[in-house]
Amino acid sequence: MKEKYNYINLKKYKLNLKWTLPIIIIIFILSFFGFKYIKTITYKNIYKTIAELSKQTATQLNLSIQEHEKFVETVVDSINKGYCTTEYEIFDNFANELSDYHLTRLAILDRNGNGITSDGYKVTDYPVTDEFFNFDEVYLSENRKSIISNDQVNIYAKAFYLNGQERVLFAAVDTKDYKEILLRRLYNGLGGTYLINNDGTILIDSFNAVQKTNINLYDYIVDKYDVTDDKKLITINDMKENIKNKNIGTFDITLKGDTYFAHYENVGINDWYVISIVPASAMANELNQFITITLCVGIFINLVIVSICVYIDLSNQMKSRKLYKIAYVDSVTLLGNENYFKEYSKQYLDSLEGNKYIIIIDINKFKALNSLYGYEFCNNILSTFGEKIEQEMPKSTIVCRMYSDVFAIALAYDKNIKQIVEKIHNTATSINIDNIMLHLNVSIGVYKIKKSDTDINKMLDKAYIARQQIKGTYGSYYYMFDKNLEDLLIKEENIEASMEKAIKNKEFKVVYQPKFSTKNEKVLGAESLVRWYKDGKLIMPNDFIPLFEKNKFILKLDMYIFEQVCKDLAYWKEKFNANLRVSVNVSKEHFVNENFIEKYVKIADMYKVDRKNIELEITESATIDKNIDLLKIVNKIKSYGFSISLDDFGTGYSSLAMLQELPIDVIKIDKIFVDKADLNSDQNMINYMVLIAKKLGTEIVVEGVETKEQADFIKTLDCDMIQGYYYSKPIEEPEMEKYLTF
Ligand code: C2E
Ligand code: CA
Ligand code: CA
Secondary structure: OOOOOOOOOOOOOOOOHHHHHHHHHHHHHHHHHHHHHHHHHHHHHHHHHHHHHHHHHHHHHHHHHHHHHHHHHHHHHHHHOOOOOOHHHHHHHHHHHHHHOOEEEEEEEOOOOOEEEOOOOEEOOOOOOHHHOOOOOOEEOOOEEOOOOOOEEEEEEEEEEEOOEEEEEEEEEEHHHHHHHHHOOEOOOOEEEEEEOOOOEEEEEOOOOOOOOOOEHHHHHHHHOOOOOHHHHHHHHHHHHHHHOOOOEEEEEEEOOEEEEEEEEEOOOOOOEEEEEEEHHHHHHHHHHHHHHHHHHHHHHHHHHHHHHHHHHHHHHHHHHHHHHHHHEOOOOOOEOHHHHHHHHHHHHHOOOOOEEEEEEEEOOHHHHHHHHOHHHHHHHHHHHHHHHHHHOOOOOEEEEEEOOEEEEEEEOOOOHHHHHHHHHHHHOOEEEOOEEEOOOEEEEEEEOOOOOOOHHHHHHHHHHHHHOOOOOOOOOEEEOOHHHHHHHHHHHHHHHHHHHHHHOOOEEEEEEEEEEOOOOOEEEEEEEEEEEEOOEEEOHHHOHHHHHHHOHHHHHHHHHHHHHHHHHHHHHHHHOOOOEEEEEOOHHHHHOOOHHHHHHHHHHHOOOOHHHEEEEEEHHHHHOOOOOHHHHHHHHHHOOOEEEEEEEOOOOOOHHHHHHOOOOEEEEOHHHHHHOOOOOOOOHHHHHHHHHHHHOOEEEEEOOOOHHHHHHHHHOOOOEEEOOOOOOOEOHHHHHHHOOO
């Protein structure tokens, strides 16, 4: 069956963002830092690799240069030692070694740049500077034009004296050879190395990117990539400074969207630097690995945590949904229950415009249906009825099942509410279950909510009270809470507010109505009845007893009246030695707890009253109340020696079998049978009732005899006593005394 509580606000499981969101945010923050951490590690690795490669390149270059220097030293050494005395001798001696050292040629020049080369060229005016004429160590030049061609060369130079003449030895290396070293493939040629001098001037560009000579690397980068970003400029500047200060370093920089890793390393010669640069794309492996790891780990952890959150959240919601269902959903009809109605209908109605109503629907004689069709079928009736009512009502009406066969409705309706009531009635009279057409009779109480109403319980009460007005009244099925009921309610509230005080103020008085013998009209007993003088005004029991039964104040009042009666009995015994049997009304509200009898015993004993002079009147209606174990109670009452009378006999539908079981002493035939009796016939109900009572072997009292005719009639029956206005109205204690003196 589908769940019907569509106005109950937990239709769908919804992720509770209140706390899942912060957790997800935290996860993202953690992921971010995790990402950064892994990035740092990856970058560190890349830095290390590139630094390693760069260092290798620098070392190789250094070694190669040192070899050449050593060669030049050796040549100059042999000259200085006088092993060679002419240029030709020198060239001859070392001609073989030129190719071993990858030297293009040797040359010997004077200060003016004039001289000869080892391969036979005559040199004139080759630009030489003072640096070349170094007698102490080998000077290595930056790239310059070859003596004999346009090729770029680097020249090792050392000065010496040949035959007293100042000369310089040149050993030229093709710059391409060094380029070869720098090219030692960085990342399959994707990376490359620049050789720069201390100012940043590019000496060798293994990328072949820089076409012109004498270009400054820093300016070249800034120019080529339009670097304007401060951070990047700082990175470049840092490198510049570091190189100037002969430090080494590694960095990464993103230029025009591509990231580059770079390391600069001192070659150890002329403060030259190699700077190796590898684009990130060349590191695809490392970076991909990094990204894959980050993504996998990140996604996995996030997924796990988010799933845990969602799981916890949903299971919490499920739990609270379950609890909610237990607390607020009626399991039979799947409508809201009484709790739900009381908790939510008020705030719901407040949100609506127009005339608002609370309606109580009570299915009449549902108990009879229960015994006719059985429990399960009747549950089916309730749920079908509930479902149909909900369908028939205007949209977003709250329909709840309050208890057993009672439903409550809260709605706003601006047309005549009678239409709604009729709809309910019509729905009830055409319920179809398993092809059985049921005609349910309902009693509907309607309360129109006032602006001043705040308490849902009070509003419900008023709808209930309205409903009570029709139960049993043939033909009418609804009642609208009106002014009369409002007045009654106010009266009741008034009574409730003053009842406790009334006992203290002795506002409750006992009156006695004597019971006369049908044989000799002597007084054989009396019934005690309560009167309330509220602010000096007499209020009769029918105006407050039902209310006191409802609010249980009757438990207190009955005790109070019983004590007054015991007092009077003790007094009558002492003063008149009278042993009159007095009956006291005991509300069936006491019967929920059989221990109430001990209280009666205690009071009777306190006044030393003979318990057999006390008759406890219980109403016949108590015999049909399923919640009361009347047999047990009556037996207990009897066991203490009290007498028992069954009041209002004939109105309570008790079964004969039940009566036979109960050890009743007196039966009081209700006034209505006297009223209804045709005094000239012996075919009256009262005749049969007397017969029954006699069969049960009890005494019989006939109540409510008002006229001589009635009295005479009763006397023709086999009754024991008459109680009625004809003989005496209820009278106060002093007046009773006249019946006690014989
Ligand atoms: P009840 O127990 O049936 O009491 C008899 C009622 O019938 C009394 O009404 C009595 O005054 C009235 N009555 C007696 N003879 C006649 C008559 O000839 N004509 C008419 N019209 N009425 C007659 P009362 O005193 O107003 O009490 C009404 C009901 O209130 C009682 O009905 C009883 O059920 C209840 N009641 C009264 N006092 C007490 C009490 O102390 N405790 C409890 N629990 N209920 C009480
Ligand atoms: Ca009575
Ligand atoms: Ca009675």
